[in-house]
Amino acid sequence: MTQQQLSLVIKVLTEQGGYRVQPRLVSVADVNFEFDAILRGPEQREALVVVVRADEERLPLVASRVRALSHTMLRSGSRRPLTLVALVDAADISTLRELASICRIVPVTATDEHGVGADLRSLLPLRLPAPTAAQSDTGRVLRSTLGELASDPLVASLLAAGKKSSDAVETEVARAIEAAIAEHLSEEPHNA
C-alpha cells in the first residue's frame, strides 16, 4: 500500500487499459469525494474507477466513502459503472466483499507491475487473438514446405486429391503405382 503501488496501478490502467487519469476530486450533485486516484475509461467511455489505499485503519472510511459515492450517483441518476480498486493486504480482502453489492471491487495486493497487471486483469482489455481464418490456405503453406517436390506430378495430384477426400488420395496413390508399373513393364511382351 505504498505510493509506488498506487503508481503502478495508475500506470497499468492507463497504459494497458486505456483509462484516463482524473483529478483526485470528483463531484456528484455538488458533493465532493476524494480518493487516492480517479480514472475514466476505458478509452472514451465513461466508466468510473476510483483507487484507494485501504489498509486496516482506513478501510472503514474507504467503505463509507465509496458507499456514499455510489448512493449519490444513483440518486443523481448516473448510470456510470463504478469500480473500486483497493490496494489492500491479502488478509483484508474479505472485508471488502461487503462492498461488492455497491460496486465492482478489484483488490490489488501485488506490489510489482506484473502482479498488479494480473490483479487488474478484469479492468484491462482482452487480448483478442487474431481470427483463425488465417489458417485457411493450408495447401499453400504445404506447397511452400514441400518446395520443389510440390511440382512433382504425383505430389501435385495428391494435393489435388487431398482437397476432395482421403479416399481420393488413396485412389490416387493406387492409380499412380499402377501407372508406374504399367509404364515400366509395357515393353515386356509377356511374363517369363
Next chain:
Amino acid sequence: MRKLTEMTVAGFRVFCNEQTVPLDANVVLVHGPNGCGKTSLLHGIELCLTGRVADLDAFPNSYPDCLRHCDTKGEAWVSLTYLEDDGRPKSGKVVLNAGEPPRPPGGLLSRLDLRHFQDRCYLSQSRLARLLEIYQAVDKEKKESPLATFVRELLNLELLENLTTGLQVVGDKRRIRRDVKAYATLEKDIQDLASRQEDLQSKLHAALQAVADVPGQQHSSTSDQESALAKLSDEELSSSLRRQLTDLSIIEQAEAVLSSLQEAGPSLSLSDLQKEIEERERIQETLATGLKDYLAEADEFLGRSSSVRTTFDSSVQFGEEWDSTLSLCERKISQLLAEVDVCIKWNESLIAARNRAEELDNEWTTLSQQVQAEQTPSRAFTETLSLLLEQVHDDTCPVCDRNFAELQQGSLGEHLRGKLTELERRESLVATVIALQSKREEQRRILSESEAKDGDYKLRQQQAEQGVTRGRSLVAKHHELSRTRETWITNDEKQRTAKADVIRLTKASEQRSQETVRLFAIAERPENSELVNETDPLMQARSLKELVSKRAELLQDAQNRRIASKQANDTVAVLKADIDACKAKRAKMDRAQKAIDRMVENAKTVARDAAEEKRRIIETVFSGTLNSFWRELFERLVVAETFHPHLPAPEITRGKLETRLSAGKDGQISFHDLAAVLSSGNLNTAALSLFLTLNIIEQPRHRVLMLDDPVQNMDDIHVVNLGTLLKAIVHQAERQLIVAVHDRALFDYLRIELGPTSADESLITIEMERDEAALSTVMRPERHTWQPDKVLFGSATA
C-alpha cells in the same frame, strides 16, 4: 449476420398476444422470473434463424404443439429482422400451425450459418450445463466429438488430414499390396524372377562344371592308341569309328558262323546213314510181303479180283484204295455180323413157334374136353326163346299160361333172359373151339415149314461167323501194315535229313574258309599284327573282336566326350541367354520398383510434411491462441483457482483427430476429469469461458452472442467479472450480446455494468411480466442510451 434488430411474436409459447420488441442495441438484457418466458424469447430468435428449437425437438411428438401458446386460436408466428454483415436488413417469419412442424421449414440462415449459430452463438441453459460433456461426446455418425470437429474446422485441417489419412497406405507395404494388386503381382514376379535367376545360375554353374569335366575324363589306361585317338579330328574320328564298327560287324558275323559250325556239326555220320538205309529197305520188304499177303487175303475175303486194284503198289504211297480196302473189310464184317444176327433171330423165332404150337395144342385139348362135357346148344332153341321173350309181358307164361311166380322166385322175363345168355355163351365156346382148331392147324403148317428151313439157317450162321473172324483178322493186319508203313516213312525222313546234312557240311566248310580269309584280311593289318600267329579262325575272330571292340569303345568314348562337350557348351549358351533375359526383365521390374519406391518416398514426404504442418498449426493455434485465450477468459472470471482448464494439443491417431478437455496446473499436472479438480462454479465458468473462447477465436459468421442465464453457481465475484468480461467482448470483439437472467439484483447490476458508457453504446432491457389472467407474458422493453450525468471531475463546482 451483424445484429438483430426486431422481433415479433404471436401465439408463440408463453406469448399469447402479438408483441414486438426492439433488439437493435449492443446489449439486450432480458429479465424475468423463472417461467415467464426469457428462454421462449431466445427460442423465438433461434426458431426464426434456424427453423427449429434444438432444445425442444428432442421431443418430436409434442414439439409442434409446445411451440404454440396453449390458448391461441388464430395464427401463431414469430418474425425477426436483422442486419446482414453489409448492413442490409433481412427478415423472416415462421408460422406455427397446430400439430405441424414450423413452417416454412428451415430458417433464415443457410446450413453452415445455421450450424455456426447453434454451436457458437447460442448458449442455452441446458447446453451450458452439459457443454463440457457435449463437446467431448463422440458423434456416432461423424465418429468424432464436436470439439474435434471444431478443432478440425477451426484449423482448416481438411486437406492435411486427407493427405495424412489417405497416405497412410504408403507407410505400410502390406496395405499397398492389398490395395494395389498390380504392386503385389510385381513383387511376386520379382521374387519369382530372382528365384528363377538363382536356379538358372545354379544350372549354369553345373553346366560349366560339366564343360570343364569333359576333357579330364581320361581312361586309366592311357595308351598310345588313345593318345593318337585324342588327336583325331571329328571327321577322322567318325571315319575310323565307322571302319572299326564295320570290322566289328564282320568279325561278329564270322564268329557267329564259326561258332554255329563248330557247335552244331552233322546230325548223322555216314555209317549211321547206311544203317538207316538198310533198315528202311528191310522194312520196305516186310511191308511189301505183308501187303501182298494182306491183299490176297482181302481179295478173297471181299470176293474181288486182283485185277480190280489199280494204284495199289509196293511203294509207300498206298493211295485211296488202301483205306477203301479197310472200309470194305469193315463193311463186309458188318454184313456178316448182320447175317449172324438174322440167323440167330430165325432160330429164336423157330423156338417161339414151337412153343406157340404147343400152347395151342394144350388150349385146344382143354376147350375140346369142356365142349364135350356140356350139351351142344341148339340154334333153333335159342331163336325160339328169343321170340318167346318178346311175348312175355308178365309172369304168365305165354306157352303154358302158368304163373311163373308161383313156381319160382323172380320174374319170367328175367328167367328167360338168363337162359338166353347161357345159350349164347355155349354157342360162343363152340365157335372158339372151331376157330382154335383152325389156328392150330395153321400153326402146325408153319412150324413144319420152319423146321424144314432150320438146317439152312444154321449153315448160314456158321459161314457168317467164320467170315467175321477172317475180316477182323484182315483189319488187324491192315493196322499192323499201316504202323509198319509209318515206321518206314519215318525212316525215310531220317535218310533225307542225313543227306541234307552231308550237303550242308560241304557248304559250311566252304563258308568257314571264306570267313577265315576275311578274318585274315583284318588280322593282317599292322595294328592287329599280334594276332597273325593265331591259327584257329574262331579264336582269331574272338581276339580280333575284343581288340576292335576296345578300340571302337575308345573311339566311341572320344566321340561321346566331344558330343557331351558340345552339348554342355550349348546348354551353357542357352542358360546364359536365359539369364540375360531374366536380368533384362529384372532390370525393368527393378526400375518399376525403384520408381514406385521413389513415389512412395515422395508420398511419405508429403504425408510427413502434412502431418508436420498439421502439428505446427495445431500447436500454434492451441498453445498460442486457443489455450492462452481460454485461460485469459477463465482467469478473468475466477479468483484464486489453482487449476485452469485447457485443451491439450489434439492427437491424430490413424488420421483421426482426438482431443479431450483437461485441467492443469502450470502445465505440469493434467486431469482429464475436470470435475475432479474444479468446483461446480468453476466448472460452469470453464464451460462458459470455453464457449466464449470458441466464439471469439473463430472468424465470426454471426456477431450475435446469446446467453440464457449463464450465471449458475457463480458467486458474486464471478458475476462481477463476467459483467466486465461480457462488456469487453461487446466492445472489443464487436458482438451483439443478448443475455437473459432471472435474478433481479444481477439484472440491476448488469444493467449498470453493461449499460452505455458512451454515446455510441446502447442497451435494451426487456422486463417480462406474467399476466396470469391472460395466461400470457408481457414484454416491456426499454432502450438505454448514454446520458451525461452530474459527475464532475476536479471541482465540486464544475
